[in-house]
Amino acid sequence: MNVLLSELKQPRGSRWQVQMDQHVVSFRSEAEARAFIATLEARLQAPHGLPQARQASPG
Template sequence: MQIQLSPITTYQGHRWQVSLDRHCVSFRSEAEARAFIATLQARLQAPHHLPHERQSEAG
């Protein structure tokens, strides 16, 4: 997943945009955007355990 941070100007004023591949999320401040990125990266790097499939007994 590509994560990019860029400043943007909208009719609401100066904002910060985090792009996640093709999905974009806008924030009021750079600090909010960077906090979002930090949380997202921590979650992506966290260990993810997949449930084991139970094998049915054939007989």
């Protein structure tokens, strides 16, 4: 997943956007955007177990 942080300049101040491939999330501050990215990256890097396949019981 590509994660990109960018600043959007607006007449009433800046907003920050985090783009994750084709999905975009906006934030009021750079700190909020960076905290979101840190949480996202931690979750992406966390170990993920695959579900065990169930065996069909005979009958």
